[in-house]
Amino acid sequence: MSDAQQHEQQPKIGPNDILRFFLELFAFVSLGVWGFLAFPLPWPGVLVGIGAPLLAILAWALFVSPKAVFRIDTFGKAIVEIAVFSAAALGWWTLGQPVVAVVFAVVAAVSGIINGRKELAG
Template sequence: MPGPTDSPIPRGPGGVPDGRRWYAANEVLAFLLELAALGCLSWWGFTVGGHAALRVLLGIGAPLVAVVLWALFAAPKARLRPRLPAVLAVKAVVLGSGAAALYGVRHPVAAAAMAVAVVANTAVAEAFRRPEAAPAGGVGAAAPSAADG
């Protein structure tokens, strides 16, 4: 009979689940949020405006602008990779526009849920991105010896 140490989930120090699976799940969620933002922008574009030509232009143009911004500044292999604050700003504009588009098509609860999911996903991604704190004295710092005194 399997015991508590025979878990299929890899465990790190102290029995905490290994972060790789959580990181991968968060990355999948990020991709789904990106796709949802594009879909919401398209939905909004096709429903606003009076003339059919304007609706088509906004329905295709709004997500296209978001894709171009993302590809240039926020994608993992972006052509122009600015510093982290600028990348986060582009992500906030694109993903926030998706939530705003949901609000614009009169779905405020879904818009709020998407905004919360985007903020939580970004916060978790940043937590995974930051290295663990180094021990006091830094990595590889030697303890003082009697010869140092």
Template sequence: MTNAPQSPVDWGEVPPPTDPAAPRRRVSAWTVLRAVVCAFGLFSLAFWGYWSWILPWPGYLFAVGAPLFAAVVWFLFRSPRSPIETDVVGKVVVETALVIAAGAAWLSIGRPVVGLVFVLVAALSGVVAFRRETA
């Protein structure tokens, strides 16, 4: 049918429809480790906020506020869809600061071994992620 009705808006090239039977992108073990590290980092900040304060209301405030602040900073400067363009050095600085903050949270609670293991695993997953991004 050559004379089918056309839209008055020029859409340009229309991408071909996706095949539902096509294989999905595979999720690697490094991607899963990266997600676990991010989730544990947010949990670490929430746990620190809850246990570091004697009165209950500052504890609740920091238990919600610290991971929320870290998530917003990560979204603004580090995420793949961040609205602020950041170069590689800026991304490394932001991620290093967030990992050190979560590790220091465990240190201030009195669990330095957990903080050290977290920092080492996060550093390993961060190096692998940056190598994949820049390759």
């Protein structure tokens, strides 16, 4: 395969793609922080602190990631993404951090809209 053909097959990664990656990581970490801080330790805090991000990561891997196990349409991906990001934002809100919750929610929403428009156009 020539260099030109390999270059064409590689996906283009833009600034919003990088932002979305960090939003995903922040959401997963946020769910863990919420689980450990919002519930009494050791139980159920440890269970929720580990389980909540694992469930979010599983949902993301199954439906939203570029190599998702199940191929669903753009709207299905958006529903899973909204659920994960909303859970993270609500977690910060319940921890008494409304500024973090609102800033995260707004940045995630704008990034999601940009990504959705790109997917629907392509």
